[in-house]
Amino acid sequence: MAPLSLFVGLMSGTSTDGVDAVLADFSDLNHPEIKAHAALPMPETLRREFLNLNTAGENELMRAALAGNALAKLYAQAVHGLLDETGLKASDILAIGAHGQTVRHDPAAGYTIQINNPALLAELTGIDVIADFRSRDVAAQGQGAPLVPAFHKALFSSDHPRVVLNLGGIANVTLLNPRKEVQGFDTGPANVLLDLWCGKKTGRPYDEQGKWASAGHTNTTLLNTMIHDEPWFSKPPPKSTGRDLFNESWLELHLKPQQVDGMSDSDIQATLQSLTAQTIAQAIHTYAPETQDVLICGGGALNSGLVKELTHRLQLPVYPTSQFGVPTQLVEALAFAWLAWAYLNDYPAGLPTVTGARHATILGCRYPA
Numbered sequence: 001m002a003p004l005s006l007f008v009g010l011m012s013g014t015s016t017d018g019v020d021a022v023l024a025d026f027s028d029l030n031h032p033e034i035k036a037h038a039a040l041p042m043p044e045t046l047r048r049e050f051l052n053l054n055t056a057g058e059n060e061l062m063r064a065a066l067a068g069n070a071l072a073k074l075y076a077q078a079v080h081g082l083l084d085e086t087g088l089k090a091s092d093i094l095a096i097g098a099h100g101q102t103v104r105h106d107p108a109a110g111y112t113i114q115i116n117n118p119a120l121l122a123e124l125t126g127i128d129v130i131a132d133f134r135s136r137d138v139a140a141q142g143q144g145a146p147l148v149p150a151f152h153k154a155l156f157s158s159d160h161p162r163v164v165l166n167l168g169g170i171a172n173v174t175l176l177n178p179r180k181e182v183q184g185f186d187t188g189p190a191n192v193l194l195d196l197w198c199g200k201k202t203g204r205p206y207d208e209q210g211k212w213a214s215a216g217h218t219n220t221t222l223l224n225t226m227i228h229d230e231p232w233f234s235k236p237p238p239k240s241t242g243r244d245l246f247n248e249s250w251l252e253l254h255l256k257p258q259q260v261d262g263m264s265d266s267d268i269q270a271t272l273q274s275l276t277a278q279t280i281a282q283a284i285h286t287y288a289p290e291t292q293d294v295l296i297c298g299g300g301a302l303n304s305g306l307v308k309e310l311t312h313r314l315q316l317p318v319y320p321t322s323q324f325g326v327p328t329q330l331v332e333a334l335a336f337a338w339l340a341w342a343y344l345n346d347y348p349a350g351l352p353t354v355t356g357a358r359h360a361t362i363l364g365c366r367y368p369a
Contacts, residue, residue, distance in 0.1 A: 007095055008127070010079070010098045012099065012101050019042065020037070020039050021039070040078050068120075072120040075098055076121055076124035079125045094344060097131075097340030098336065099131075099336050102243075103115055107144050112145075116132075130339065131365060137350040143356055145240035148174065152164040153174070153182045155324075165297070168298040169189075169195075170189060171189065173288075184351075189272075191299055194272050201269075206299075213269040213270045216271075217267050219263055238356035292316070292317075293317045296318055297332070299329070301329075343363065343364040348363075
């Protein structure tokens with residue numbers, strides 16, 4: 001029997017709603033075994049601080065450092081929960097892969113910022129931490145995103161062309177074609193604008209099952225205007241994005257009174273849902289027209305209204321990753337456990353065909369316990 005190869009993966013994404021954590025055994029790299037998982041809600045004060053740090057503000061260096069400390073403590077709480085659940089000790093875990101919270105991302109300007117304190121996380125857990133996964137790729141003139149296509153290739157490759165679609169705050173796709181090198185890129189907003197509008201108008205953090213959107217009607221004119229007037233959508237890959245672009249200011253700019261005259265709030269929600277579905281479908285049809293099926297994961301995979309519209313616009317079979325062995329909510333956390341494995345094994349997970357970097361890179365930095 002092969003010795004256990006245990007890693008923890010931690011992810012807090014663009015939606016800033018919480019931390020997902022997994023403890024996984026990578027003894028069989030193509031079929032990792034999830035030993036335990038946990039989801040911790042993001043404290044509202046910390047969530048609000050991360051959202052505020054997306055834009056320049058007073059004393060932001062100190063605020064960012066304190067937010068990194070708070071996130072590391074939340075990460076540590078999740079790790080200790082996994083150890084308690086499994087009866088494992090810190091010494092049994094080879095490393096933690098911790099993404100941190102992205103607050104700024106501008107690879108064209110040569111930087112990306114993920115708030116975290118991996119040194120504190122190593123101190124609090126007694127486990128080596130691998131963090132800062134994006135900056136090495138950006139240094140090689142890559143996008144630094146998406147990070148997970150190499151992982152998707154390891155787990156979800158097939159004998160036919162397939163796309164893996166992550167529906168987080170931002171949507172990103174991995175193009176898996178057995179006759180081509182793996183590719184991947186962001187397609188635009190997934191949940192970020194939907195959650196923003198829902199919170200603004202209903203006070204709820206998200207539109208459960210897309211029920212509010214289903215009460216409205218997509219305004220095709222507004223939808224087409226939003227797509228046509230945003231140059232980012234027509235940029236070819238490699239490309240990545242985030243809250244730097246798709247934020248409240250972007251939404252306000254495109255919801256001018258003359259554009260939404262006569263529309264209800266639920267009509268706007270329906271149109272934003274169509275924006276997500278249409279930009280994803282457009283990207284897949286343009287850059288992977290041979291695709292035979294789409295595997296979905298992330299929070300948006302639980303939105304049945306969005307998934308139904310996406311399936312209609314794609315005209316392709318759409319399956320949750322849970323049908324292929326990985327629960328939809330755990331794919332990204334598992335990916336960061338895998339990225340920690342990749343770092344320790346000198347495996348270059350930074351792929352030029354994904355990010356546009358000058359060469360492949362080993363992603364991450366190590367913080368010994």
